[in-house]
Amino acid sequence: MAKSEQKVSGKVLDWTLAQRLFQYVRPYRSVFLFALLLTIMLAVLGPLRPVLVQMTLDNYIIEGDLSGLQMMIMIIVGAIVLETIIMYGNTYLTNWLGQSIIKDIRKQVFKHVLRLELRFFDKTPIGTLQTRVINDVETLNDVFTSGLVRIIGQLLQLFAIIGYMFYVSWDLSLAVLTTLPLLIGATIVFKNKVKVAFQQVRKSVSEMNAFLQEHISGMNIIHLFNREEVEMDRFGEINYRLRKSNINSVLYYSVYFPVIEIITAVSVAILVWYGAGRVMDFQLRFGELVAFIMFVQMFFRPLRMLADQFNVLQLGMVSAERIFKILDTQTFIDDEGKQVAAQEKTKGVGIQFENVTFAYKEPEWVLKDISFDVKPGHKLALVGSTGSGKTTIINLLSRFYEIQKGDILVNGVNIKEYKLDELRALIGVVLQDVFLFSGSVYDNITLNNPNIPMEVVETSARRVGAHDFISKLPGGYNYNVQERGASLSLGQRQLIAFARVMTYDPQILVLDEATANIDTESEEIIQQAIETVMAGRTSVIIAHRLSTIQQADQILVLDKGKMVEKGSHEELLQQEGAYYQLHQKQFIAPVS
Numbered sequence: 001m002a003k004s005e006q007k008v009s010g011k012v013l014d015w016t017l018a019q020r021l022f023q024y025v026r027p028y029r030s031v032f033l034f035a036l037l038l039t040i041m042l043a044v045l046g047p048l049r050p051v052l053v054q055m056t057l058d059n060y061i062i063e064g065d066l067s068g069l070q071m072m073i074m075i076i077v078g079a080i081v082l083e084t085i086i087m088y089g090n091t092y093l094t095n096w097l098g099q100s101i102i103k104d105i106r107k108q109v110f111k112h113v114l115r116l117e118l119r120f121f122d123k124t125p126i127g128t129l130q131t132r133v134i135n136d137v138e139t140l141n142d143v144f145t146s147g148l149v150r151i152i153g154q155l156l157q158l159f160a161i162i163g164y165m166f167y168v169s170w171d172l173s174l175a176v177l178t179t180l181p182l183l184i185g186a187t188i189v190f191k192n193k194v195k196v197a198f199q200q201v202r203k204s205v206s207e208m209n210a211f212l213q214e215h216i217s218g219m220n221i222i223h224l225f226n227r228e229e230v231e232m233d234r235f236g237e238i239n240y241r242l243r244k245s246n247i248n249s250v251l252y253y254s255v256y257f258p259v260i261e262i263i264t265a266v267s268v269a270i271l272v273w274y275g276a277g278r279v280m281d282f283q284l285r286f287g288e289l290v291a292f293i294m295f296v297q298m299f300f301r302p303l304r305m306l307a308d309q310f311n312v313l314q315l316g317m318v319s320a321e322r323i324f325k326i327l328d329t330q331t332f333i334d335d336e337g338k339q340v341a342a343q344e345k346t347k348g349v350g351i352q353f354e355n356v357t358f359a360y361k362e363p364e365w366v367l368k369d370i371s372f373d374v375k376p377g378h379k380l381a382l383v384g385s386t387g388s389g390k391t392t393i394i395n396l397l398s399r400f401y402e403i404q405k406g407d408i409l410v411n412g413v414n415i416k417e418y419k420l421d422e423l424r425a426l427i428g429v430v431l432q433d434v435f436l437f438s439g440s441v442y443d444n445i446t447l448n449n450p451n452i453p454m455e456v457v458e459t460s461a462r463r464v465g466a467h468d469f470i471s472k473l474p475g476g477y478n479y480n481v482q483e484r485g486a487s488l489s490l491g492q493r494q495l496i497a498f499a500r501v502m503t504y505d506p507q508i509l510v511l512d513e514a515t516a517n518i519d520t521e522s523e524e525i526i527q528q529a530i531e532t533v534m535a536g537r538t539s540v541i542i543a544h545r546l547s548t549i550q551q552a553d554q555i556l557v558l559d560k561g562k563m564v565e566k567g568s569h570e571e572l573l574q575q576e577g578a579y580y581q582l583h584q585k586q587f588i589a590p591v592s
Contacts, residue, residue, distance in 0.1 A: 021143070021320050024101045031097050032149075038090040039149050043156035045083045047164060050294035052076050057287030098144035106137045109323060117331040118400045119360065127210025132326055135205055136319035143316030151309050154302035161299050168288050175274045176296055179267045183260065183303055190256040194311045197249035199318060204242035211238055264300040271296055333399055339417040349411040349426065349507045349538055350376050351397065356406035358396060366392050368561045370406075374554065379539040381549035383582065384558035390542045394510045397540065398427055410508070428506035428533075432513035434493040436485030441470055442477040444485075445500045452503060460502035464529035466495035491526060498529040509539045546586055555579065 025032050052075060060068040110133060165173040215222060215231055222231055271292055278284035351374040358367040367389045374380045382390040396403055399415050408415045415423055436444045445460070446452040457477065461467040469492055473479035485493045501509065511530065527548070543549050550569045557565035557572070557579045564578050572579035 017317055017320055017324070020324065021140070021316075024104055025097075025144075027104070028097055028100055031093055031100075035090055035093040035097060035149055036152065038086050038093065039153035040156060041086050042083065042090060043153045043160060045079060045086065046157050046298060047160045047295070048079055049076065049083075050291040050298070051164065052079060053294065054285075054287035054291035057290055058285045059287075062286065094145045094149055095141075098141040101144055102137050102141045105140060105323065106133060109133050109137065109326060112327055112329075115332055116329065117333055117402070118395070120329060120331045122360065125210040125214070127208075127213040128206055129326075130213065131202075131206040131209045132322055135202070135209075136322050139315055139319040140323070142312045143320075148313065151306060151313065154306055154309070157302055158299065161295050165292065165295055165299075168292070169278070169284060172271070172275055172278065172284070172292060176267050176271050176292070176299075178270065179263050183263050183300070186256065186259050186263070187303070187306070190252055191310055191314075193252045194249055195314050197245060197252060198311065198315050200245040201242070201249060202315075202318065204238065204245045207238050208242055211235065260300065260303075264297065267296050267300065268293060333402060333420060334416070335420045337416055337418045337420070337423075339413050340419065340422050350374060350409070351380070351508065351538060351540070352407075352409040352412075353393070354407045354409070356396065356403055356408060358392060358401065358403045358405075360401070362404065366561050367396075370561075370563050372554070372556055372563070372566065374538055374540070376411075376538055377536065378553040379534065379541060379549075379551070381541045381543065381552035381555045382558060383543065383546065383549065383555060383579065387560070388558035389561045390558060391512060394429070394512060394540060394542065397508075397510070398424055398429070425504075426506055427508045427510060428501035428504060428537075429510040429512065430494065430497045430501060430533075434485065434490075434497040436481050436488070436493055436496065438480070438483045440475075440478045440480055441473065441496060444481060444496055445477075445503055447500070457499070457503055461495075461499040463532050464495055464498040464502055465525050465532075466492075466499045466529070469495070494526050495529060498526070498533055501533055507537055509534055509537045511539065511541045511543070513542055513544065546583055557582075 052072065056069065056072040056076070059065070060072055113129065113133070162173070165176070211234070215235075222228060271289075275284060275289040275292060279286055279289055353370050353372050356367055356370045357365060359365045370389075370393070372380070382393060384390055395401055396408060397410075397415075399408075399420065410418070410423065410426060439448070442454065442457055445457050454477065458467060461470055470477055470479070481488055481496075485496070488496070541549055541552060546569075549555060553568065555565075555567060555569060555572055556563055557577075559578065565572055565575065567575070573583060
């Protein structure tokens with residue numbers, strides 16, 4: 001868990017945060033105001049019931065007025081029915097409002113996350129992001145359904161009850177309220193304890209989400225290295241902390257509510273003892289005493305619930321603070337370029353790197369003063385040991401990260417001048433580990449673009465040699481490949497990736513170890529697909545197998561972020577340098 005996350009505390013009345021949060025209410029202002037009006041009506045109707053009971057007892061039952069009693073019963077039933085209808089409307093509207101607002105917030109958070117620079121995801125666990133987008137946003141729903149609106153209603157109801165009680169008998173009211181300091185003290189202790197407990201629950205849930213996401217994604221490694229029991233023990237520790245946090249929160253509730261019931265019972269006992277004497281002395285009417293007892297019950301119930309709802313509000317502020325922390329993260333790639341890619345498809349486009357220096361985290365430079373020029377339609381190959389900067393070059397070409405020094409040009413235009421979607425539409429990428437989404441083959445080739453017809457997809461698949469195996473799948477192009485393409489072989493996934501590139505018809509093709517993990521039979525098919533896709537395109541190829549790049553127009557040899565050699569296959573062999581050494585290791589059998 002990140003330290004910054006542990007420091008988030010939240011405040012019950014953080015007005016700056018609340019003001020920002022309630023900006024999301026503006027589109028639903030009329031619904032919010034109507035729900036607030038219903039809440040006020042409920043606050044008025046609730047205390048009306050004891051008053052009606054008091055009037056019935058004192059004016060009709062004791063006086064023996066049967067016709068008046070029937071009328072009052074009808075009025076009480078009518079008030080209860082009206083209160084029930086208003087309560088239904090209030091509950092429905094507040095929940096509709098909460099769900100509508102969190103829908104907007106969740107959409108904004110996801111849209112914001114989509115725009116973030118990859119640097120943000122490099123240092124933020126995916127499970128933590130899931131907690132923010134799902135759990136924390138869902139917590140905000142309670143702020144609008146069980147938080148502020150209900151707190152307002154219960155406070156109004158408390159003022160109405162206190163006003164009536166003091167109107168009937170100020171000394172009896174003071175007698176009842178003698179237990180109020182005990183109630184307030186218990187509530188403050190409960191509120192603080194539960195706040196800490198719920199924060200620990202949120203932290204444990206976030207840890208659990210991050211752990212599960214990471215370990216389910218890497219399950220093959222866990223099995224391969226027999227780490228099942230070790231990871232199960234780690235999961236058990238996290239699970240134990242989550243259980244302990246939840247039990248602590250339940251413990252505080254299980255103590256608090258009985259304490260409140262005892263305080264309420266003491267208040268009623270004081271009321272009956274003191275009030276009965278007043279009734280017998282004819283200083284208080286019997287109906288007023290009964291109404292007082294009902295008011296005491298109504299008075300302590302909202303006080304008891306207020307503590308819980310203040311905690312809901314606190315949790316909402318904690319979640320809002322975390323969500324706004326993501327929304328305030330501005331690690332964006334500036335998308336202020338105006339350049340639009342040429343509509344006419346040319347034979348590839350030129351690529352220039354001019355003195356490019358880059359670090360994911362300064363001053364740990366990954367690329368150091370890299371310069372090269374790829375002519376339109378030519379093939380550039382990148383070779384070098386792991387960590388030499390090959391993949392970083394293609395990440396920078398797609399402008400996933402901003403470079404610290406130098407310039408990158410595509411078709412003679414600095415990539416910062418392009419609109420991001422225009423730049424990335426020029427580039428098609430096939431990676432070593434092809435990522436397929438859960439869905440049909442058609443959806444994965446088109447990336448859920450409904451404007452691409454099946455005919456175009458099928459033509460692309462035929463051209464790269466993917467149609468034969470796709471047509472044999474159950475359902476053909478409608479076959480569900482499952483998450484990450486688990487139901488397909490590596491070679492089949494690669495062919496789908498090539499069909500995807502062919503469908504979108506980019507002018508620059510990037511191949512990142514596209515044949516590294518493929519068997520010999522599949523490699524022949526994929527090699528044909530590569531040749532088909534590269535035709536007429538500028539290509540950037542990363543490969544450890546030098547046999548796949550011998551026909552490249554230009555080969556760059558990288559070492560620890562520096563370009564140590566540049567030239568064609570024959571030229572580099574003649575230099576007998578780093579490339580020559582790599583070639584010897586791969587093609588010259590060792591002497592036994």
